Amino acid sequence: MDVSPVSVHIGAEIGGIDLNRPLNQQQxxxxxxxxxxxxxxxFRNQQLDHQSHVAMAxxxxxxxxxHVVFGGHEEHPEIYSVAKHRVANSLTAPPMMRPWTGWHTDITAALNPPGQSILRSDTTPPYGGDTQWANLAVAYETLSPTLRSFIDGLRGVHQFATLTGSANSETFEQRVQExxxxxxxxxxxxxxxxxxxxxxxxxxxxKSIVGLAPRESQALLELLWEHxxxxxFTVRFRWEPGCVAFWDNRATAHLAPRDIFATDFDRQFWRVTLMGEVPVGVDGRSSISLEGDPITPA
Known part of the structure; x- marks a missing residue:
């Protein structure tokens, strides 16, 4: 098995392994x-179907x-379809685009967000459709000591909601409210x-930082998001059929591509996420749920 880094701070390709077969403990x-x-x-050149994808995970x-909001595959409830025109992309008006627009860590609106995500490509466009990831540990380390000491004790409110400056479909809104x-x-x-x-x-x-005035919260969030x-701090991956990306959802954010909407190319991926822990802050305090139940196993 070969591990080849592809950028300085984040991302490596692993070769010499077949994810379609059971792995031994060393692997x-x-x-x-x-x-x-x-x-x-x-991983490239992997021949996974839904069953082997779940088995590998x-x-x-x-x-x-x-997906705790949008559901899963009828026969394989652990599988989420990441299709070009899925419900989560059903915007009726384009969002206000900023440098951080679209970047996210999976399901942080939940008390116990997924620990890891495993995404496999099925249908890929001939060009475009790349995905990017950011290393949020390095992002923290490179803040000034003064700012780090200030934000170490802060808390933020996460929730699913309509994208700022856009209007989502009725189906999206209904799922979010349910x-x-x-x-x-x-x-x-x-x-x-x-x-x-x-x-x-x-x-x-x-959406906001607890204890700050709205303008203070927005200004600080925009500074942190831009940073x-x-x-x-990022890596950009060029997909082809049969690729798998496996990421630590506890230490990264990622950006799903929007350039494919400027083309007629199709794009069909499939994702499995793994159970994660309730986050704990620097002060030892755990996250708290304000609305909704924790994620449970499939």
Whole structure:
């Protein structure tokens, strides 16, 4: 098994392994170690279907439902369809675009967001449709000591909601209201395995900072979001059919592509997420649910 880094701070490709076959414990341990070190790892030329995708995921943890708001595959409830025209992309008006627009960490509106996400490509466009990831541990480390000390004790409110400056479809709004999730997380969480401090600021879900005036909250969030997605903290992956991306959802944010909407190309991916822990802040305080139930296994 070969682990080849693809950028300085995040991302590595792993070769010499077939995810369609059961992995031995040494392979599992080495992949997990690479995941913790590089935050997202990529595999090419993998021949997975829904059943083998779920089986591969179970070697690393317990799958969640495909998506706690939008549901999963009828026959494989652990699988979520990441299609070009899925409900989550059903915008009737374009969002106001900022440098951090679209960046997110999966399901941080839940009390216990997924720990890891495993995405496989099926149908890919001939060009475009790349996905990007950002290392939120490095993002925290590169803030000034003064700002780090200020945000270490702050908390933020995460929830599913209509994108600012846009109007979503009625189906999207109905799903969100039926499975309303609102959670207060630390702005800086401590990674449960590496001990790293992580800038836990998912732009798509983090709405406000507890205890700050609205303008103070917005100004600080925009500063942190802009910093978190700096290009030198990121990696960009070029997909082809049969690729798998496996990322640590506790230490990264990612950006789904919007350039494919300017083309007629189709794009069909499938995702499995694994159960995660309730985040804990620098002060030892755990996240608290304000609305909705924790994620349970599929």
């Amino acid at each position: 599992v341990d080495e992949i997990w170690a690479a995941l913790l070190r590089w935050k997202v790892v990529f 179970r070697q690393f943890g317990t799958p969640t439902p495909g 499975r309303l999730l609102i959670t207060e997380h630390p702005i800086v969480r401590v990674h449960p395995e590496t001990g790293e401090r992580v800038l836990y600021v998912s732009p798509a879900f983090l 978190a997605v700096r290009t030198d």
